[in-house]
Amino acid sequence: MKLDDIIKRIEQLIEMGKKVLATCKKEEDYVDWGQQKGFRSAGLSFLERTFGLDHPYVKEFDTYTDNQYMSSIEAGLGILEAAKNEISGGWLFTVKGLVSAEIFADFLDMATYLLQGNYKDPAAVVIGSVLEEHLRQLCNKNNISVEFSQDGKMLHKKADRMNADLSNANVYNKLDHKNVTAWLDLRNKAAHGRYSEYTKDQVGLMLSGVTDFMTRNSV
Template identity: 55%
Template sequence: MSLDAIITRADQLIVMGQQVIATRKRSEYYADSVDGALMKGFRVAVLSFIDRVYGREHPHFAEFQGSTNNDNIDHAESGLAIIRVIREEIAGGWLFTVRGLVTAEVFADFLEMAEHLLESGYKDPAAVMGGSVLEEHLRQLCNKHAIAIDEQKNEKQVPKKADRLNAELAAATAYSKLDQKQITAWLDLRNNAAHGIYNAYTREQVGQLLTGVTNFMARVPT
């Protein structure tokens, strides 16, 4: 799903909030209220949206959750104000710009450590570390493109395999089919290292992995 689609969904939620406020019931003795069922639907929809786009640990989630826990008009208005702020934040590029900068800095540190391991003669842990950075970058890209990173198996939510994330990202045109093939090769190398098949790759190939992952992340940022 593209950034435009995420913004479109935010616009839909704003309309939903406006519809809730339109049901305002005035009271002489108590706080004005809105339709309880519509308010509940609005609340659930926005919380689901925030969870998927930002995660439950983000302040937006807690703020919205705490500001919309009944059908008073002020709670409906607060909820609408919050989703409007979120919409402008996403449209302005702040969501992925800030997240991408922080993530890139952290990943750069890990890749630097992997380079140091490789230079010190430890090609196998370097391969595992470089491949792990790549996999996490794929997960961040999935969040950017609103692609689910978990799936339901045996009544449990489990993380999708990196190869599947790679395929779904390519299908969503997050990057090219050529990138997809290269990422598959890098993931295979990482898996060999993680499973102790150390003769399946060389030190030079690990170096190419680290350089390639670094360049890919710079070219396809989160």
């Protein structure tokens, strides 16, 4: 799927949400139950596939659209609008998604391109996403579960936990574990807007380090 297709899909979801709002009668404060459920399911599916399960957009959309109140649908539309602006601005970072995939052969090449253009922050997020997906594949290769049970639900492990599990299983050494921890921390700073806490040079070192790590610990 190309970037234009993703933008088109989110625009369809926004229109869908507006139609749900239109089902609200003047004397009531809630919308049609069936259409609300359809909008919620479609929105969650899109956001999860595009941004990943742990992204704030997913969590907020899940929380705010879990009822029939008009204000909840309005909140869901606000989240989709914010996501659309992020995508349209080129800030779409997910290994399974794409950022102009028709231009970039792979994500590490994309990170190099971003760094060359002095876009250290998106570069850091891209590199971190690639690293997280590689950790997941390493877990699968070594029969290490990438999920855990909590309150009767199966949840996806976060990157830090996969890193610890891989190190404890001696898939790679303690120095690699320490480096991965530092790279994930840098990625998290970038993802949460803490841009002043790292430099372009540090992102460059992260890129070369992650590339070397993935080469030595192939899947």
